[in-house]
Amino acid sequence: MAQMTMIQAITDALRVELKNDENVLVFGEDVGQNGGVFRATEGLQDEFGEERVFDTPLAESAIAGISIGLATQGYRPVPELQFFGFVYEAMDAINGQMARLRYRSGNTMNAPITIRSPFGGGVHTPELHADSLEGLIAQQPGMKVVIPSNPYDAKGLLISSIRDNDPVVFLEHMKLYRSFREEVPEEDYSVELGKANVKREGTDVTLIAYGAMVHSSLKAAEELDKEGISAEVIDLRTVMPVDFETILKSVEKTNRVVMVQEAQRQAGMASYIVSNIQERAILHLEAPILTVAAPDTVYAFTQAEEVWLPNYNDIIEKVNAVINF
Amino acid sequence: MKRTLENIEEQFETFQILNEEGKIVNKDAMPELSDEELKEIMYRMVYTRILDQRSIALNRQGRLGFYAPTAGQEASQLGTQFALEKEDFILPGYRDVPQLIWHGLPLYQAFLFSRGHFHGNQFPEGVNALSPQIIIGAQYTQAAGVAMGMKKRGKKSVAITYTGDGGTSQGDFYEGINFAGAYKAPAIFVVQNNHFAISVPVEKQTNAKTLAQKAVAAGIEGIQVDGMDVLAVYAVTKEARDRAVNGEGPTLIEALTYRYGPHTMAGDDPTRYRTEDLDTEWEKKDPIVRFRKFLEEKGLWSEDEENEVIDKAKEEIKAAIKKTDEQPKQKVSELIGNMYEELPQNLQEQLEEFKAKESK
Ligand SMILES: Cc1ncc(C[n+]2csc(CCOP(=O)(O)OP(=O)(O)O)c2C)c(N)n1
Ligand SMILES: [Mg+2]
Numbered sequence: 001m002a003q004m005t006m007i008q009a010i011t012d013a014l015r016v017e018l019k020n021d022e023n024v025l026v027f028g029e030d031v032g033q034n035g036g037v038f039r040a041t042e043g044l045q046d047e048f049g050e051e052r053v054f055d056t057p058l059a060e061s062a063i064a065g066i067s068i069g070l071a072t073q074g075y076r077p078v079p080e081l082q083f084f085g086f087v088y089e090a091m092d093a094i095n096g097q098m099a100r101l102r103y104r105s106g107n108t109m110n111a112p113i114t115i116r117s118p119f120g121g122g123v124h125t126p127e128l129h130a131d132s133l134e135g136l137i138a139q140q141p142g143m144k145v146v147i148p149s150n151p152y153d154a155k156g157l158l159i160s161s162i163r164d165n166d167p168v169v170f171l172e173h174m175k176l177y178r179s180f181r182e183e184v185p186e187e188d189y190s191v192e193l194g195k196a197n198v199k200r201e202g203t204d205v206t207l208i209a210y211g212a213m214v215h216s217s218l219k220a221a222e223e224l225d226k227e228g229i230s231a232e233v234i235d236l237r238t239v240m241p242v243d244f245e246t247i248l249k250s251v252e253k254t255n256r257v258v259m260v261q262e263a264q265r266q267a268g269m270a271s272y273i274v275s276n277i278q279e280r281a282i283l284h285l286e287a288p289i290l291t292v293a294a295p296d297t298v299y300a301f302t303q304a305e306e307v308w309l310p311n312y313n314d315i316i317e318k319v320n321a322v323i324n325f
Numbered sequence: 326m327k328r329t330l331e332n333i334e335e336q337f338e339t340f341q342i343l344n345e346e347g348k349i350v351n352k353d354a355m356p357e358l359s360d361e362e363l364k365e366i367m368y369r370m371v372y373t374r375i376l377d378q379r380s381i382a383l384n385r386q387g388r389l390g391f392y393a394p395t396a397g398q399e400a401s402q403l404g405t406q407f408a409l410e411k412e413d414f415i416l417p418g419y420r421d422v423p424q425l426i427w428h429g430l431p432l433y434q435a436f437l438f439s440r441g442h443f444h445g446n447q448f449p450e451g452v453n454a455l456s457p458q459i460i461i462g463a464q465y466t467q468a469a470g471v472a473m474g475m476k477k478r479g480k481k482s483v484a485i486t487y488t489g490d491g492g493t494s495q496g497d498f499y500e501g502i503n504f505a506g507a508y509k510a511p512a513i514f515v516v517q518n519n520h521f522a523i524s525v526p527v528e529k530q531t532n533a534k535t536l537a538q539k540a541v542a543a544g545i546e547g548i549q550v551d552g553m554d555v556l557a558v559y560a561v562t563k564e565a566r567d568r569a570v571n572g573e574g575p576t577l578i579e580a581l582t583y584r585y586g587p588h589t590m591a592g593d594d595p596t597r598y599r600t601e602d603l604d605t606e607w608e609k610k611d612p613i614v615r616f617r618k619f620l621e622e623k624g625l626w627s628e629d630e631e632n633e634v635i636d637k638a639k640e641e642i643k644a645a646i647k648k649t650d651e652q653p654k655q656k657v658s659e660l661i662g663n664m665y666e667e668l669p670q671n672l673q674e675q676l677e678e679f680k681a682k683e684s685k
Pocket of ligand 1: 459
């Protein structure tokens with residue numbers, strides 16, 4: 001076991017899979033010699049050579065496009081989009097092409113591709129670097145979307161994503177890259193895709209979150225505990241497909257739900273999850289399900305981002321509202 | 326079969342007027358510039374170098390936000406801008422703030438842009454430009470559109486846009502130059518080839534020997550110019566502008582240059598991908614040094630004069646940063662107001678919510 005930050009755990013997962021499977025290729029802008037702008041691929045080119053870990057020219061649509069092509073040649077591409085705000089450049093290659101390869105070929109072909117990309121707010125990046133755009137991909141049948149909230153999960157989920165035979169978008173919240181360390185096994189292990197994790201058990205209300213909002217939810221739960229409110233916190237880990245089994249089990253116990261996402265209210269995962277809960281468990285609910293989300297503007301100019309982003313106080317406010325309903 | 330690429334470099338030889346020693350090597354091409362104009366170019370280059378140094382320092386003190394250093398690229402940036410008229414429209418990349426400033430953007434607004442405050446992008450009347458583009462290549466297709474619009478309106482002006490060597494790999498780059506060519510739109514496409522896209526050297530970016538030759542496939546004029554030679558950069562831009570307003574279509578200009586500093590101030594470490602030798606090699610080509618020699622030789626410039634510019638720049642930067650500090654902090658309620666002409670229901674509700682929060 002070793003103490004690792006989330007970014008170290010990600011590098012470690014890449015190393016494990018580069019070692020395990022000679023078909024794994026890691027590439028993108030600045031990922032080679034420079035080790036990526038966040039150093040996620042640090043040392044990998046030295047260790048595995050330029051044939052396996054390489055820089056690409058600057059074009060996201062081609063980075064995603066060559067991934068599909070390489071997949072037809074038996075490779076397992078792990079491209080990086082330098083920031084997820086640049087996914088718009090690659091949107092056709094992902095949602096229009098990669099997602100449909102299996103379907104279009106009548107299940108004779110597949111795209112075992114894992115697109116890694118940093119995203120998420122609160123680190124004072126310029127425009128189009130911080131947006132939560134997971135909803136755009138989650139809307140596309142054929143794609144999976146994975147968002148870890150901690151180093152242990154990041155490694156295990158990334159290994160599972162790379163081994164998965166369908167395309168995965170793996171989103172890494174920038175605020176979590178180096179914010180804390182935890183024990184991460186040095187060996188190879190995996191965390192199953194599509195399975196949520198109950199991070200904290202509780203009886204009065206269920207908080208559903210993913211990415212950095214898991215930590216805001218845990219903090220809110222701690223504060224609520226002081227007021228005598230016992231909150232259960234679910235970390236979705238995979239936001240598409242969603243693990244409704246775990247969610248429903250919790251709802252049946254707590255009867256109250258607050259859904260938390262960093263994305264704007266009009267987009268993202270909350271509406272889909274909330275509508276499913278009410279379809280399947282309305283008789284278990286003692287209060288309407290409330291959502292904590294960012295306002296419906298373009299991601300805020302950095303000057304206002306701290307106020308714009310949802311935080312644990314917003315979560316506490318909504319929890320009090322569902323408790324006192 | 327005739328080989329397409331044979332001798333392609335010869336067709337795109339680097340155009341130069343002023344060499345590294347500050348000597349005119351191409352007398353016939355010397356642009357018509359008065360002594361006053363020559364001095365003005367020097368003034369702007371020196372000023373911009375100081376602005377870069379101060380911006381880096383301010384960023385390190387936490388007083389500026391996003392900043393992409395410009396030192397080394399003054400001739401490419403200011404030589405092109407100097408060939409423009411007020412009514413020309415600039416579509417800059419994130420490193421092209423100096424062109425905006427010399428096109429009329431007040432300094433304090435440039436600082437506000439850096440701090441992520443939208444007032445930085447509320448350009449004053451008459452500053453014909455878009456705010457710096459973050460998405461690499463996006464400005465290239467938009468520039469084709471600006472130029473088309475100008476042509477349709479019968480204006481005698483041009484659209485000028487900037488990207489880097491890395492930017493030439495984007496689809497938008499090719500689409501933009503091709504559209505402008507197809508419509509013979511009055512556009513100038515500048516590529517500041519500073520030889521690196523963050524860490525990736527231009528040799529890995531493309532198999533093309535020059536970036537200027539990319540013009541050929543689009544059927545437009547292309548030229549490679551010494552981007553450390555402000556006279557050459559000015560001359561080719563001026564010619565491109567004249568041709569554009571005469572209805573002769575767009576031009577692609579590749580300016581060979583170098584950024585002395587890091588890619589941006591957000592943690593880039595150039596020693597990971599560039600050698601000191603390469604830095605030194607390019608510093609010898611410095612645009613300010615050679616232009617200073619040229620002007621001094623003509624008796625147009627002195628150390629005293631340069632020191633005056635430096636002092637003036639420092640003073641104005643100080644005043645501008647003070648004004649920047651005086652701007653009220655950005656509120657989310659204001660951002661909401663920037664979304665639509667008429668606020669939809671969801672945003673009306675959220676506006677009330679944030680107003681209440683902000684008044685606490
Ligand atoms: C679409 C897009 N992809 C990637 C980036 C991240 N990025 C910012 S600058 C840069 C390199 C650009 O290099 P170049 O075009 O040569 O311009 P320079 O920075 O050297 O002036 C990259 C990859 C971005 N801003 N937009
Ligand atoms: Mg460059």
